[in-house]
Amino acid sequence: MKLPKYISNSKLNIYNPMKICIIGSRGFPGIQGGVEKHCEALYTSMCSQHNNIEITVFRRKPYITSSPSYKNIHFIDLPSTKIKGFETVIHSFFATCVAITQSPQIIHFHNIGPAMFSPLAKLFGIKVILTFHSANYEHKKWGKFAKLLLKGSEKIALSQADKVIFVNKFQLQKSPKKYNTKYIYIPNGIPKVSFPKNVNFIQSLKLESKKYILAVGRITPEKGFDLLIKAFSQINTDYKLVIAGGVETETGYLKKLQDMIPPLRIVFTGYTTGDNLKQLYSNAALFVLPSRNEGFPIVLLEAMAYQLDVLVSDIPATHLVDLQKKDYFKLDDENSLIKGISDKLQNITSRKYDLTNFNWDKIALKVYDIYHNI
Known part of the structure; x- marks a missing residue:
């Protein structure tokens, strides 16, 4: 009897699967954030393609909205604070400790902050993979001490990781050359899109199809929404501006944005997902990304998938896709x-x-190969 390829050619099979723990995302589904979207798309695609893998995702309880069942994906939900500067550190420490008790072959840290605890995993003989999503210490929202801590975490993470995945090739090129044998560039993917016929959500916002400009992202200063609102307020147009994104700790920044322009011209939708977000994308006239800093903006890929004309800030991350000169404005x-x-x-x-x-399926295969080789 000839065994299936995944059994005969590998020590790892469906009866002895690879066990991977995921730390650094707040969790999924329905949780705002680029890392969260990345993890949801990556691991659901990976597990749909392979039987010989078990993924355990550590989630942060304050953000959890649902716990659906996914093939070969399990959740461990741990308490966490929402206090800026403490949330990631506290959760990542506890998640790493619990992950060690699960005896995985690999702990995959997403971003440099959580990976400060990678030496703990190495101490117990567990392989470590880091996905470097962005240089968080470049974000203006962090104070001097937090930036020093993040830079220290970066050094620890790069030195301890067995493999480092960069979603941004320009960040890879900036990173210390002494670790470059570990580096690999694998970009973010584009989610599968659909064009809903229903327009009930945009109608509830008093929006008209193809008569609004759309911006999507978490309400934080590095996303540049203050600049976008200032610019939009100077343009004489009957188009509206729609900002789709939730606020977490930056409530003062949101209030500042809301006070900048008459409410009849601008719509804040809050965190939007599912069919409502699809309606916003598929009925927009123009997508604008005013960000001051990005790792790899999945929202830009989403807008491109919906065939929207785009206008983006001239930062390295927006040059990871093929755009025209007229699609950029000066940072x-x-x-x-x-x-x-x-x-x-x-x-x-x-x-x-x-x-x-x-393509997320192709990206998932590349990450799976890294797991298998490690």
Whole structure:
């Protein structure tokens, strides 16, 4: 009797699966954040393609909205604070300790902050993989001490990891060369999209199809929504501006944004997902990404998948996709953003982009191969 390939050619099979623990995401589904979207797409795709793997995702209880059943994916939910600066440290420490008791072959840390505890995993002979999503210490929201802690975490993470996955090739090129044999570039992927016929959500917001500009992201200063609102307020147009994103600790920043422009011209939807988010994308006239800092913006890929015309800040992360010169405005330059929006609104058009390099199934296969080889 000939055994199936995954049994005959590998020590790891469905009866002795690879056990992988995931630390660094707040969890999924229905939890806001790029890392959260990344993990949900990556691991659901990976487990749909392979039987010989068990994924354990450590989630943070204050953010959990549901616990659906996924093939070969298990959740361990741990208490966590929402206090900025403490949330990641406290949760990552407890998650690492609990993960060690699960005896996994690999602990996969997502981002440099959680990976400060990777030496604990190595102490128990567990392999470590790091996905470097962004250089968090570049975010203006962090104080001096937090930035020093994050830079220290980066050094620990890069030195301890058996493999480092960068979603941003420019960040890879900036990272210390002495660890470059561990480095690999694997970008974020594009989610599967659908164009809903229903428009009840945008109608509830008093929006008209193709008569609004859309921006999507967490309400934090590095996303640049203050700059976008300033620029939009200077443009004489009957288009509305829609900002879809939730606020966590930056409530003062949200209040500042809400006070900047008359409410009839701007709509804050809060954190939006599922069919409601699909409605926002598929009925928008233009997508704008005003970010000051990004790792790899999944929301930009989503907008491109919905064939939207786009206008993005000129930062390294937005050059990871193939855009035209007219799709960029100068970073933090209000006049450049005003001109970019005004020019785009004069010729609203749908676009088709080549997104073949951003297929989640192919990305999941690459990460799976890393697990298998490690």
